[in-house]
Amino acid sequence: MTKRPTFSPSLMCMDLMHASADVDILNQRADAYHVDLMDGHFAPNITMSPDWVKALNAHGSLPMDIHMMVTTPTQWIELLAENGATWISPHAETINSNAFRIMNQVESLGMKTGVVLNPSTPLVWVEHYLERIDLLTFMTVDVGFAGQPFIPQVLPKVRAAVEFRERHGLNYTIQIDGSCNKRTYRQLWEAGADRFIVGTSGLWSQDADLNRAYDLMLEDFSQVTGHVFA
Helix, strand or coil, rough: CCCCCEEEEHHHHHHHHHHHHHHHHHHHHCCCCEEECCCCCCCCCCEEEEHHHHHHHHHHCCCCCCCCEECCHHHHHHHHHHHCCCCCEEEEECHCCCCHHHHHHHHHCCCCCEEECCCCCCCHHCCHHEEEEEECECCCCCEEEECCCHHHHHHHHHHHHHHHHHHCCCCEEEEECCCCCCCCCHHHHHHHCCEEEEEEEHHHHHCCHHHHHHHHHHHHHHHHHHCCCC
């Protein structure tokens, strides 16, 4: 069976003044929501909050991946579970001293485990616990802000993660965060990515009508990869 790409809109890129209307549309179109939680320390920005996750849980109908760009993930995990998070995805750079304890906590609260790698962080940092991971995210831009240029040096890591998954019989989803658009879809898809986090360049800037923008995003993907959406 042909693999189907999945898409997770990055909600930090939406016009927050129109958030409710956009969520209504994306409930019918997207596969998941990508929610960026930043503390202003690990990443030089502050975006969405646990209260935003709670509001989204009440209004949205899709699973939520919480990208934890924070220095101390443990202080947020329980609250995010209470507020409806699906995946908890902290950065390897922040959890490698207690990764197994954090994954145990995430699973005990009924959520799925994720981990995120910055562009300069090697895959070997997480190989010893990939068997515990549901969602593996590769940053193809540096953390903190939307609209940054794609870093192609990440592609060999994506291919290595695919090979590692096949060799060890694992099932984690490989997700790409950063500059997913018409210029990068083909090389990311051919490298083995499963899910694409679409933000400013891939989705939100396509058209003022979000339904039309989503159609254009899918057309872009089909045009450069040859994948046909049913």
